[in-house]
Amino acid sequence: MRTHYCGELNGSHDGQEVVLCGWVQRRRDHGGVIFIDLRDREGLVQVVFDPDRAEVFARAEQVRSEYVLKITGRVRPRPAGTVNADLPTGAIEILGLDLEVLNASETPPIQLDTHAADASEELRLRYRYLDLRRPEMQSRLRTRAQVTRMLRGFLDSHGFLDIETPILTKSTPEGARDYLVPSRTHPGEFFALPQSPQLFKQLLMMSGLDRYYQVARCFRDEDLRADRQPEFTQLDIEVSFMTEDELMVLMESMIRDLFRAVSGVDLPDPFPRLTYHEAMRRFGSDRPDLRVPLELIDVADLMAEVDFKVFAGPAQDPDGRVVALRLPKGGELSRKEIDAYTQFVGIYGAKGLAYIKVNEWAAKGREGLQSPIVKNLPDAALNGIMARTGAEDGDLIFFGADKATVVNESIGALRVKLGQERGLMAEGWRPVWVVDFPMFEHDPANQRWVALHHPFTAPKEDQLDRLETDPGACLSRAYDMVLNGTEIGGGSIRIHRDAVQRSVFKLLAIGDEQAEDRFGFLLRALKFGCPPHGGIAFGLDRLVMLMTGATSIRDVMAFPKTQSAACPLTDAPSAVDEAQLKELALRIRLRP
Template sequence: MRTHYCGELGSGQIGQEVVLCGWVQRRRDHGGVIFIDLRDRVGLVQIVFDPDRPEPFARAEQVRSEYVLRVKGLVRQRPDGTINPELATGEIEVLGHALEILNTAETPPIHLDSHAADASEELRLRYRYLDLRRPEMQTRLHTRSRITRILRRFLDEHGFLDIETPILTKSTPEGARDYLVPSRTHQGSFFALPQSPQLFKQLLMMAGFDRYYQIARCFRDEDLRADRQPEFTQLDIEVSFMDEEGVMGLMESMIRTLFREVLEIALPDPFPRLSYSEAMQRFGSDRPDLRVPLELVDIADLVKAVDFQVFASPANDPEGRVAALRLPRGGELSRKEIDQYTQFVGIYGAKGLAYIKVNDWAKGREGLQSPILKFLTDDAIQGIMTRTGAQDGDLIFFGADKARVVNESLGALRVKLGHDLGLRQGDWQPLWVVDFPMFEYDAEHRRWVALHHPFTSPKETHLGLLETDPGACLSRAYDLVLNGTEIGGGSIRIHRPEVQRQVFRLLNISDEQAEERFGFLLRALRYGCPPHGGIAFGLDRLVMLMTGAHSIREVMAFPKTQTAACPLTEAPSPVDESQLKELGLRLRARP
């Protein structure tokens, strides 16, 4: 039906007759000449209809926004003074010779231009097929397609096989809630939608396929936020006979290739690395944004003996932490701004936000300003100033509580301060975080839980700690962080059945429970399982970062809302009683 896409036209086509198809972006009538901006998925071009061609001109008068047209015309240079440098096709226009209206359109319920942000997200999702016509959304999904194409090509060139794994599988609850699917042929039993292809990709290694990848759909019934959806996409990778150094090196190369080809950005080679413990100590997070040059400094030893119990109590608590965060030139903050940051850290459980303003350190205590100074000794103040490196004009924030609260609150505060005050340095900062603990202790339920998942291998030199000191046992896990967002996580897996059973027992999974949930994996481990490991990248998160979107919903074609609903299709929805009967199910009335 067409010879060219609208956005393909340029000075090289001047003098050619072309046939175009697309939607009307805008129609303008200027003194008897009608201008129509015609849009397709590649771009936009201006069409001109003169009254000396009565038939197409008369049709052009009927056209309205979002009508679907087929236009035949001659490409010509725009007259002097009318060139549009903001438009890729701004040097040319098409003189319309023939016009066919393929379909009319009602007035859209949302703007399809820059004003679309004025509409609520629910309205945009209800009319998603219209929202997706916007150039911004078209560009994002084009970029997403290009990203997946480059990732596939890289992995294909490095000997990986693209293998699909099942969507209907067994419920093996070890993380978020499963989405369950009742079976008609096995009434009373259920399939589960996969939270990830984790077990199947390990089985593929045991089957000898050596290098696997898949762009996989995953499903998790969990509370949502900007970077979570009930169904999402990950680039899933597994490889045999390769240690963590090999996996991380290959994945670095893949991500560097991706950024070079899509964004023309040269990422560092190699990526920096931090251990989990150092990341938590310096940044309060295992996914720190290294573009923000602010760091946490431990001061517990300096305040153990002070009369200020807000500091002294957590300083003497083995599970507590007292940390300082120096903000250069932070003395310029007003009391109102400090109060706002105090409210912000309260979101993370902090009971307050102590601070010291450094006005003139040469005057000693008298040159400082803070409501907590009267509780601190001269030695403590001197130690804090020395350790933080504070200078005149700076402000020092403090966090004192359980280590988790301090890490979460000050870790979030350092990022917020960095962004609010323009302290961010650079545009892209990748980071590997390694040497994660194998387990963390759940005090409420008095048991150990896996920090990653129960198939992650402990370091070979730490195997003995599984029996003697699980809290000190480190794993062979690694996370890839970009600008403070975890985009990928993986590990070397357990490949010996006795180690896997030992880990299960430590996680309070009995031999009987392990056999019921993971029997197929345990059996496979007994038949010559190779050492193997892998990684999974959150494709939606990666595209979100690379396109500058604020939510993964902005880079998905048809996402759900934050309540896991689809306004477009009105799912989830009730089903007929007959369908439930076929499945052997009956709904119970809510109390």
Template sequence: MRTHYCGELNSGHIGQTVILCGWVHRRRDHGGVIFIDLRDRDGLVQVVLDPDRAEVFKRAEQARSEYVLKIEGRVRPRPEGTINPDLPSGEIEVLGAELEILNASETPPIQLDTHVADASEEVRLRFRYLDLRRPEMQERLRTRSRVTRILRGYLDDQGFLDIETPILTKSTPEGARDYLVPSRTHPGEFFALPQSPQLFKQLLMMSGMDRYYQVARCFRDEDLRADRQPEFTQLDIEVSFMTEDALMNLMEEMIRRVFKEVLDTELPNPFPRLPYHEAMSRFGSDKPDLRVPLELIDLGDLMAGVDFKVFAGPAQDPAGRVVALRLPKGGELTRKEIDEYTKFVGIYGAKGLAYIKVNDWSAKGREGLQSPIVKNLTDAAIDGIMARTGAQDGDLIFFGADKATVVNESMGALRVRLGHDRGLLEGQWRPLWVVDFPMFEHDAANQRWAALHHPFTAPKEEQLALLETDPGACLSRAYDMVLNGSEIGGGSIRIHRDTVQRQVFKLLNISETQAEDRFGFLLKALRFGAPPHGGIAFGLDRLVMLMTGAVSIRDVMAFPKTQTAACLLTSAPSPVDEAQLKELGLRLRARADAEV
């Protein structure tokens, strides 16, 4: 139907007759001459229609926003002074000779001639097919397609096989609730949608596939937030006979290639590596944003002996932590701003936010410090704080004191918030690897061990004995790739011996009977010569979100769900009729509130 896309026209097409198809982006009537900005997937072009062709002009007068048109015309230079440097087609326009209205449109509920959405997210999701017409959204999905193509190409070049794994599978505990699918042919039994292809990709390594990847759909029935969805896409990768160092180097090069080809950005080579315990100590997070040049400074040894229970209590508690966070030039903050930050850390469980303003330490010593807590601290403690933080006149020091988990979460979040609020970010992209994770974390509520990653992660070979003697001290062969404070990929070398896997299951309070019931097929496969193997999975949605500057992964997915896991476009989930339920052997119970 067309000879060219709108956005591809330029001065090289001057004099050519072209046929274009697209939507009316804008229509303007200037003194008897009609200008239509015609839009398609590739961009915009200005079409000029004058009254010399009466029938064509009449149809142009009928056109409104989002009408679908077919236009034939001649490409000509724009008159001097009307060139639009912001458009690839800005040097030319099309003089329309023929115009056909292919379809009319009601007035759209979303303004489409702007990069900024004027409608609420609810309206955007309900009319997603309109929202996706916006140039900003089209550009994001184009970027996503390009990212996926480059990732596939890189892995193909490295000898990886693209292999699909089942969507209908067995329910196995992987950290989130499964989406269950009732089986009609096996009444009373259920499939589960995969939370990830984890076990199948391990089985592929046991099948001798050696290098596997898949752009995989995954499903998790969990509470949502900006970077989570009930169904999402990950780039899933597994290899045999490769160390973690070799695998990490391979994945680094892949991500560097994507950023170079898509954003023309050079990422560092190599990525820095940071042990888990160091990341938690310095940044309060295992996914630190290295663009923020602020760090948490431990003060526990300085505070253990002070007569100030707010600090002394956590300092003397093995599970507690006391830290300082120095904000250069933070003395400029008003009391109102400090109160806002106090409310902010409260979101993460902090009971308050102590601070010291360093007004004139260099000349007046402790008399040059402004804070309600100074009177509770000894000279030695204050001297230690100032020396350890390196605070200068005009700075502000925030303090966190509580259980280590609360301090890490609250002060780690405050560190990032201050970095953004105060314009302290250094560099655009700061990737790193976080390594040397603990194998287990202790679940105090249930008095048992839990896997920090998942139960198939291998321990360090030299620490296998710690599984028996001191599981809490055992480190895993896991690694996470972090970018600007977001984990974009995570993986590990897997357990490839049946005896070790059973030992880990036992530590996780999974009985022999439960292990056979849930993972019997994996345990059996491990007994038939399973090779050493490992892998990684990248969150494709999250990666594209970061690369496009979107604030939510919903903005880089074609048809996302809401925060309550609903599709406003199709009104899913929705009831099904009684016949379908009967076929599946299911019956709905009345809701408790309906029975009252």
């Protein structure tokens, strides 16, 4: 129907007759001359209709925004003084020779211009097909397609095979609730939608396929936020006969190639690495944003003997932590601003936010400090704090004192917020690997160990004995790739020996009977010559979100769900009729 896309026309097409198809972005009547901005996926072009073609001009008078048109016209340069330098097609226009209305449109419920983002997300998702017409949204989905294509190309070139794994599978515990699918042919039994292809990709390694990948749909019934959806996409990868170092180097190369090709950015070579312990100690997070120069400084040893229980209590508690966070030039903060930061850390469970303003420490010592807590701290503690933080006149020092988990979450989050709001955030991309994760963490509520990643992660070879003697000190062969404070990929070397897998299950309170019931197929496969293997999964949605500058993964997915896991476009989830339920041997019983 058309000869060109609107956005690809330029001065080289001068004098050519073209046929264009698209939507009316806007129509303007300027004293007897009608201008129509016609839009398709490649961009926008201006079409001019003169009244000397009366029939065509009359049709142009009738069109409105979002009408679908087919236009025949001739390309010509714009008159002097009317060139639009902000538009790729701004040096030319189309003289309209013919116009056909392919479809009319009602007035759209959302504006498809720069104000579209002002509409509520509920409205944008209900009319997603309109929202997706916006150039910003189309650009993001084009980038997503390009990212997927580049990743596939890299893996294909390195001998990986693209293999699909089942969507209807067995329910196995992987950290979140499963989405269950009732079976009609096996009444009372259920399939589960996969939270990840984890077990199947391990089975593919046991099948001798050596290098696997898949752009996989995954499903998790969990509470949602900006970077979570009930259904999401990950680039799933598994290899045999590779160490974690070899796999990490290969994956670094893939991400570097991706950013160079799609964003024109050269990432570091190699990526820096942090141990989990170091990341938590310095940044309070296992996904640190290295663009922020602020760091948490441990000061518990300086506070253990002070007569100030807010600090002394956590300092003497084996599970406690006391840290200082120096904010350069933070002395400028008003009390109102400090109170706002106090409320912020309260979100993470912190009971307060102590601080010291360093006004004239160099000249006046203690008298040059401004804070309600200074009177509670001896000179030795103050001297130690100032020396350790490197604080200078005009700075402000925040303190966190509580259980280590609370301090890490609250002060770690404050560190990033201060970096953003105080202009300390460096430009660009800062990738980092986080390695040497603990194998397990203790669940005090249930008095049991739980896997920090998943129960198929291998312990370090020299720490197998710790599985029984000291599980809390056992380190795993896991690794996460973090970019600007967001985890974009995570993986591990897997357990490939039956005895080790059973030992881990036992430690996680998964008995032999339960293990056979849930993972019998995996345990059987481990007995038939399982190779050493490992892998990684990249969150494709998160990666594209970062690369496009979007603030939510919903803005890089064509048809996402809301934060309540609903689809306003299709009104899903919805009730089904009794006949369908009867076929599945199900009956609805609502919660009281």
